[in-house]
Amino acid sequence: xxxxxxxxxxxxxxxxxxxxxxxxxxxxxxxxxxxxxxxxxxxxxxxxxxxxxxxxxxxxxxxxxxxxxxxxxxxxxxxxxxxxxxxxxxxxxxxxxxxxxxxxxxxxxxxxxxxxxxxxxxxxxxxxxxxxxxxxxxxxxxxxxxxxxxxxxxxxxxxxxxxxxxxxxxxxxxxxxxxxxxxxxxxxxxxxxxxxxxxxxxxxxxxxxxxxxxxxxxxxxxxxxxxxxxxxxxxxxxxxxxxxxxxxxxxxxxxxxxxxxxxxxxxxxxxxxxxxxxxxxxxxxxxxxxxxxxxxxxxxxxxxxxxxxxxxxxxxxxxxxxxxxxxxxxxxxxxxxxxxxxxxxxxxxxxxxxxxxxxxxxxxxxxxxxxxxxxxxxxxxxxxxxxxxxxxxxxxxxxxxxxxxxxxxxxxxxxxxxxxxxxxxxxxxxxxxxxxxx
Numbered sequence: 001x002x003x004x005x006x007x008x009x010x011x012x013x014x015x016x017x018x019x020x021x022x023x024x025x026x027x028x029x030x031x032x033x034x035x036x037x038x039x040x041x042x043x044x045x046x047x048x049x050x051x052x053x054x055x056x057x058x059x060x061x062x063x064x065x066x067x068x069x070x071x072x073x074x075x076x077x078x079x080x081x082x083x084x085x086x087x088x089x090x091x092x093x094x095x096x097x098x099x100x101x102x103x104x105x106x107x108x109x110x111x112x113x114x115x116x117x118x119x120x121x122x123x124x125x126x127x128x129x130x131x132x133x134x135x136x137x138x139x140x141x142x143x144x145x146x147x148x149x150x151x152x153x154x155x156x157x158x159x160x161x162x163x164x165x166x167x168x169x170x171x172x173x174x175x176x177x178x179x180x181x182x183x184x185x186x187x188x189x190x191x192x193x194x195x196x197x198x199x200x201x202x203x204x205x206x207x208x209x210x211x212x213x214x215x216x217x218x219x220x221x222x223x224x225x226x227x228x229x230x231x232x233x234x235x236x237x238x239x240x241x242x243x244x245x246x247x248x249x250x251x252x253x254x255x256x257x258x259x260x261x262x263x264x265x266x267x268x269x270x271x272x273x274x275x276x277x278x279x280x281x282x283x284x285x286x287x288x289x290x291x292x293x294x295x296x297x298x299x300x301x302x303x304x305x306x307x308x309x310x311x312x313x314x315x316x317x318x319x320x321x322x323x324x325x326x327x328x329x330x331x332x333x334x335x336x337x338x339x340x341x342x343x344x345x346x347x348x349x350x351x352x353x354x355x356x357x358x359x360x361x362x363x364x365x366x367x368x369x370x371x372x373x374x375x376x377x378x379x380x381x382x383x384x385x386x387x388x389x390x391x392x393x394x395x396x397x398x399x400x401x402x403x404x405x406x407x408x409x410x411x412x413x414x415x416x417x418x419x420x421x422x423x424x425x426x427x428x429x430x431x432x433x434x435x436x437x438x
Contacts, residue, residue, distance in 0.1 A: 011221035012140075015214050019138055019222075022213060024150060026203055027131055030094060031154035033192040034127055036162040037101040038066065040189050041117070042269045043166035044104075044182040046282055051180060054110045060394020062114040063269045064387035069121030071387075074380035075373055077126025078133065085206040086134045090127065094197030097123035102190035105183040129375040132359055136371060138208065138222075141229040141364070142308065145316075149304025149356035156293035156300065156352050159268065162189065163293070167286020181282075250374045252424050253361055256317075257382025259417030260358065263324055264351050266389035266410045267292075271344060278337045288337075292345040296352035303353040307360075314425030316357045321418030324350025329411035351414065358421075385413070 041048075041063050049059055081089040100120045107113040132148065139147045166185055173188075174181035205211045208223045271292070276285045299320075307316040327347025334340035362375045389410055396406035 008217060008221040008224075011217040012225050015208075015218035015222040016139070016143070018214060018218070020147075023138065023204070024147065026199075027135075028151055028154045028157075030090070030196050030200065031128070031131065031151065032158040032161070033196055034094070034097065034124060035155050035158040036189055037097060037120070037193055038124065039159065039265075039268045040162060040166055040185060041104070041113075042272050043163065043170065043282075043286065044185050045269075046182075046272055046276060046285065047170055047174075047180065048182040051182070052107070052109055052113070054113070055398060057391075057394045057398035058110040060269070060391040060397075062110055062117055063394075064265070064390040065114050066117045066121040066124075067265075067383045067386035069118040070125045071121075071380040071383055073122050073125035074129065074383075075376040078129050078376035079373060081126055081130040081133070086130060087200060087204040087206050090130060090134075090204065091197050091200040093124060093127045093130070094193050094200060097127075098190045098193030098197060101193065102187050105179070105186040126376065129379040132362075132375050133371060137226060140225045141360075145304045145307045145313070145357050145360045146301075148359050149300045152352075152356045152359075153297045153300050155355070156296035156348065160290045160293040160297060163272070163289040164283070164286040165189075167281075167283040167289075170282040247374070249424070250362070250377060251381075252420060253358075254378045254381035256417045256420050256424070257358065257378050258385040258388075259413040259415075259420075260321065260324075260351060260354060261382045261385035262389035262392075263328060263347065263385075263410045263414040264355075264389075265386040266393050267328070267344065267347060267351070269390040270393050270406070274331075274340070274344075275337075278340075288341065291341060292348035293352075295345045296348040299349040299353040300356055304356045307357045313357055313360060313364075314421055317354050317361075317421045318418040318425075320350040320352075320354035321414055321421065322350070324348075324354065325411040325413075325415035325418070326350070327411075328409075328414060354417075389413075 045054075045059055045063075048054070054062070077089070077093070097120060100116065100123045104113065104116050104120070107116055131151065135144065135147060135151065166189070169185045169188060170181035172181070173179070173184035176184060179187075205213075208214070208219055208226070211219060214222070272285055272289050275288045276282070280288060303316060303320065307313060310316070324347050327343050327345070327350055330343035331340055331347065334343050359375075362371065362378055392409065393406040396409060401409075
């Protein structure tokens with residue numbers, strides 16, 4: 001028998017099955033489109049840079065400046081999502097970033113590319129942390145690592161799917177209707193974002209209580225479970241948004257994510273050029289580049305599920321950070337395409353395996369508007385690494401260092417993230433407590 005005040009476990013399980021069928025696949029598809037629009041400049045650069053006269057350092061800057069706009073508007077965007085609801089705000093984000101992404105087809109030099117990339121960051125700000133916050137209101141704590149892992153497979157899967165498509169577009173669409181292949185790449189790959197943004201208005205539900213696709217018992221059981229998790233989260237009666245933004249735990253997690261983002265985007269924006277330097281065509285480069293991301297997608301889901309099964313978070317973040325850094329470092333010494341691809345695959349596996357489990361940590365210590373602000377701040381500060389990583393690689397290449405060695409220079413930052421997670425997870429002074437280590 002169910003004890004008084006306890007959620008109905010069968011009804012909750014039935015509700016979660018419906019959430020997995022209705023919400024999760026759709027959010028994965030949205031994130032897939034978003035991430036492809038964010039990083040497809042890496043493939044466009046194979047021919048765009050020569051057409052526009054953009055050098056390595058300028059390319060690194062323009063690719064990374066996306067994160068300046070993204071970071072500046074991250075926290076305000078997530079607070080507005082909390083105020084206006086996920087359905088309306090996520091639709092706004094997706095539609096605007098789709099149009100801005102298409103506008104990159106008409107840039108004429110490094111300055112205009114940088115300006116549009118900055119606007120793309122402004123348009124997309126709040127999407128990812130908004131979805132993470134949204135999931136905390138629909139998925140119980142004990143299942144979040146697995147669900148977030150599943151959601152975040154959109155990152156490697158988008159590149160796994162998008163890399164071959166981008167390579168083919170560069171080779172087959174060049175000259176069609178007077179546009180270059182890289183211009184068609186931006187236009188064609190922006191269309192799904194706009195269409196999915198419109199679909200958000202019809203398919204997402206802001207609150208469990210409003211979900212007519214759940215029956216009354218399911219809504220009640222799932223709401224009670226989420227409320228129970230929230231009651232266990234904060235040891236003090238309330239934490240203000242201002243206190244959240246200066247909380248040393250949140251700031252430390254931001255630094256950890258900085259290291260992960262530096263490695264991730266340094267790899268993402270430069271990997272196509274590293275592979276093509278071995279003499280492959282654009283199409284072949286697309287298929288070769290897809291390999292590390294397929295491995296990363298598999299690792300994400302398996303590692304996140306393992307973290308939930310073991311009830312452990314810290315080592316499930318630290319170990320992949322070390323593996324990701326080791327892969328980046330090994331790539332610097334690769335003498336053949338096969339060894340380079342193996343090293344970069346290890347790096348992708350490590351970085352992608354760490355990400356979803358990392359995002360269970362903020363929701364373990366915060367709820368409500370404080371969670372929205374905290375998650376956004378971590379994502380904003382961390383994604384400065386998305387600017388620093390690509391720019392550092394470009395600057396190193398500009399000064400004569402090979403692309404492989406430049407990417408491998410980020411290995412130390414990724415490994416530092418692993419060490420900081422260990423310090424944070426086991427430090428009484430930082431007061432992460434049991435939810436961190438579990």
